[in-house]
Amino acid sequence: DAGITQSPRHKVTETGTPVTLRCHQTENHRYMYWYRQDPGHGLRLIHYSYGVKDTDKGEVSDGYSVSRSKTEDFLLTLESATSSQTSVYFCAISESGGVAKNIQYFGAGTRLSVL
Amino acid sequence: GNSVTQMEGPVTLSEEAFLTINCTYTATGYPSLFWYVQYPGEGLQLLLKATKADDKGSNKGFEATYRKETTSFHLEKGSVQVSDSAVYFCALHTGGFKTIFGAGTRLFVKA
Numbered sequence: 001d002a003g004i005t006q007s008p009r010h011k012v013t014e015t016g017t018p019v020t021l022r023c024h025q026t027e028n029h030r031y032m033y034w035y036r037q038d039p040g041h042g043l044r045l046i047h048y049s050y051g052v053k054d055t056d057k058g059e060v061s062d063g064y065s066v067s068r069s070k071t072e073d074f075l076l077t078l079e080s081a082t083s084s085q086t087s088v089y090f091c092a093i094s095e096s097g098g099v100a101k102n103i104q105y106f107g108a109g110t111r112l113s114v115l
Numbered sequence: 116g117n118s119v120t121q122m123e124g125p126v127t128l129s130e131e132a133f134l135t136i137n138c139t140y141t142a143t144g145y146p147s148l149f150w151y152v153q154y155p156g157e158g159l160q161l162l163l164k165a166t167k168a169d170d171k172g173s174n175k176g177f178e179a180t181y182r183k184e185t186t187s188f189h190l191e192k193g194s195v196q197v198s199d200s201a202v203y204f205c206a207l208h209t210g211g212f213k214t215i216f217g218a219g220t221r222l223f224v225k226a
Contacts, residue, residue, distance in 0.1 A: 004158075105161075
């Protein structure tokens with residue numbers, strides 16, 4: 001199994017509070033991603049990183065920010081949580097280096113409930 | 116733009132039945148195609164892949180053939196087991212950093 005740890009695994013928070021989710025990898029892969037998974041929508045990309053301090057927006061980035069200060073850690077912050085951000089969040093990593101190598105490896109997910 | 120469309124679920128089968136989950140794609144260039152599987156309470160994991168037209172990916176009894184002429188990558192298994200119950204995602208990658216995932220198809224297999 002790829003060494004990807006997401007923390008926390010479960011979190012319940014109140015509307016308006018900031019929340020930070022952490023993804024930690026031990027694979028030294030360059031690329032890291034945050035997705036959210038909602039019924040009927042599959043996986044939607046929030047933000048991704050292609051190196052330390054290099055990040056970019058995905059398709060559903062509003063209300064989220066990210067930071068990557070070290071290769072192994074990718075943080076997702078909900079600046080002021082809303083009920084629409086209740087979801088399961090997945091971190092993924094990939095080695096890339098060409099089309100054939102872009103397999104993504106996923107963490108176990110964080111279930112977030114915003115009340 | 117690039118997109119993936121897969122059949123809506125849930126799909127419910129009896130053990131040892133034949134499985135097909137349809138997947139079609141729209142993409143510029145020559146994408147790589149993937150099937151990922153998500154077991155309950157877990158993240159996605161790669162099931163199989165194909166990187167060029169007419170390639171067949173296979174793993175754990177599952178197969179899918181990259182059909183450029185029909186822009187399809189249907190997942191098949193000859194005899195499903197209860198342990199195959201999961202959500203299956205078709206995905207494509209055209210280069211760069213991002214993979215496009217389909218909405219997922221939930222499979223239930225009854226004993």
